[in-house]
Structure formats: structure tokens, C-alpha cells
Amino acid sequence: MRQARRRSAPGQEPPASGAAAEDVEPDPEGVARAIALRMLTGAPRSRAQIAERMAQRDVPEEVAARVLDRFTEVGLIDDTAFAEMLVRTRHNERGLAGRALAQELQRKGVDREIANEALQAIQPEDEAERAVELVRRKARSTTGVDPVKRRRRLMSMLARKGYGPGVALRAIDQVLGEEDEEPIEDFSL
Missing domain, CATH: 1.10.10 (Arc Repressor Mutant, subunit A)
Incomplete structure (x- = not known):
């Protein structure tokens, strides 16, 4: 059974149907809310991260600020x-x-x-303790390596994780001292 096609009168545009009929500009506030909710669903995010994504999607600044303020007010962004x-x-x-x-x-x-x-939640002693744990774990995989090369590898690993030279050297000396390995006096990076 065929459906009858509606024809438009001469000089008139045919009635819009399908996706073209719904091609309307999205509500900027709705877009901003959707972006924020989508980002917060996966993991907590900072206000700046969400604002950056909204800017990438061309959400007007005042709309983004209003949505971010509301999400902060209700505790979704903290x-x-x-x-x-x-x-x-x-x-x-x-x-x-x-x-x-x-x-x-x-x-x-x-x-x-x-x-x-x-x-401030991280105390210097916590940081030193964590450095020792990291060195212990890494030291297991470096046994038998030249002592100077081993120290350099351990030092590099701690430096990549943000530990300063003082904390790193103390942790390395402690762990290697526990292994009865002589600390090398003239160690330079």
C-alpha cells in the first residue's frame, strides 16, 4: 500500500520532514549541562577541565559560568x-x-x-617512606647490575616521580644498605 505524497502548492516550499525538520540550534545551557554531566560520569574533574571542554564546544562563557556555578552549588563540582x-x-x-x-x-x-x-596531607616522612618502598620494588629487578648504573636507574625512577635528590639518595642508601651493598661515596648525576 503506497502512501500519498503531499504536494505543495506552486511557489511554496514542501513541508519539512525527518532530520531536516528537527535541524534546530541546540540550547547552549543544555549543551553545557550535558558536557558537564558526561565528564563527571567517568571520574571527578576540576572546574577548569569542564570549563575548557565547554569552550572547545563553543558554549558561551556566560552560559558555561552559570552552569558551572550551579554544579558547584549542588556539590557536583568541588x-x-x-x-x-x-x-x-x-x-x-x-x-x-x-x-x-x-x-x-x-x-x-x-x-x-x-x-x-x-x-599538606603529604608529610615529609610519608614521602620519604614512599620513596623507600619504590626503591625496594625497583631494586629487586636491578640486582646484579653494575652498582653505579643501578644507583643511576633508581635515582632516575625517583626523579621522574618528583622526588628531590636528598630524599632519593637517602632512600637508595637505606635500601642498598639493607642489601649489604656498600654505598658509593662519589656518586654524581
Whole structure:
């Protein structure tokens, strides 16, 4: 059974149907909310990360600010909680030092004051203890390697994770001392 086609009168455009009939500009506020909700579904994000994505999608600044303010007001966006969570997990799981964590928070757009508060959760003794754990783990895979090369590898691993030279050398000396390996006095990078 065939459907009858509606014809338009001469000089009139045919009635729009299908996708073309629905080709309307999306509501900027709806787009901003959708972006924020989509980003927050996977993992916590900073306000700056969400604002950046909205800017990439051409959401007007005033609309983005309004949506971000509302999400902050209801607790869906909380840079303080985000920074505390990031510091805690990255330090415990990946062994990152305060310096590396500060850089990561800065890359994610967290305010410096909020980042500094979150970083206070890591005490110097916690950082030193974590460095020793990392060296112990890495030292197992470097047994039998030339002592100078081994120290250099251990030092490089800790430097990539943001540990300063003092903390790194103390951790390396402690772990290698436990293995009854003589510390090398003239070690330079």
C-alpha cells in the first residue's frame, strides 16, 4: 500500500520532514549541562577541565559560568575534594611526590591555594617512606647490575616521580644498605 505524497502548492516550499525538520540550534545551557554531566560520569574533574571542554564546544562563557556555578552549588563540582582525592590516590597508588602532584594539579586547572592545602596531607616522612618502598620494588629487578648504573636507574625512577635528590639518595642508601651493598661515596648525576 503506497502512501500519498503531499504536494505543495506552486511557489511554496514542501513541508519539512525527518532530520531536516528537527535541524534546530541546540540550547547552549543544555549543551553545557550535558558536557558537564558526561565528564563527571567517568571520574571527578576540576572546574577548569569542564570549563575548557565547554569552550572547545563553543558554549558561551556566560552560559558555561552559570552552569558551572550551579554544579558547584549542588556539590557536583568541588575542586577541594578533587584535589584531595588526586593527591591521596596518586601518592598512594603511583608513588608521586609532592612536586609532581603540584604540577599535575596545576595542569588540571586547580587553584594554587587549593592545591597547596591538598598537598599538606603529604608529610615529609610519608614521602620519604614512599620513596623507600619504590626503591625496594625497583631494586629487586636491578640486582646484579653494575652498582653505579643501578644507583643511576633508581635515582632516575625517583626523579621522574618528583622526588628531590636528598630524599632519593637517602632512600637508595637505606635500601642498598639493607642489601649489604656498600654505598658509593662519589656518586654524581
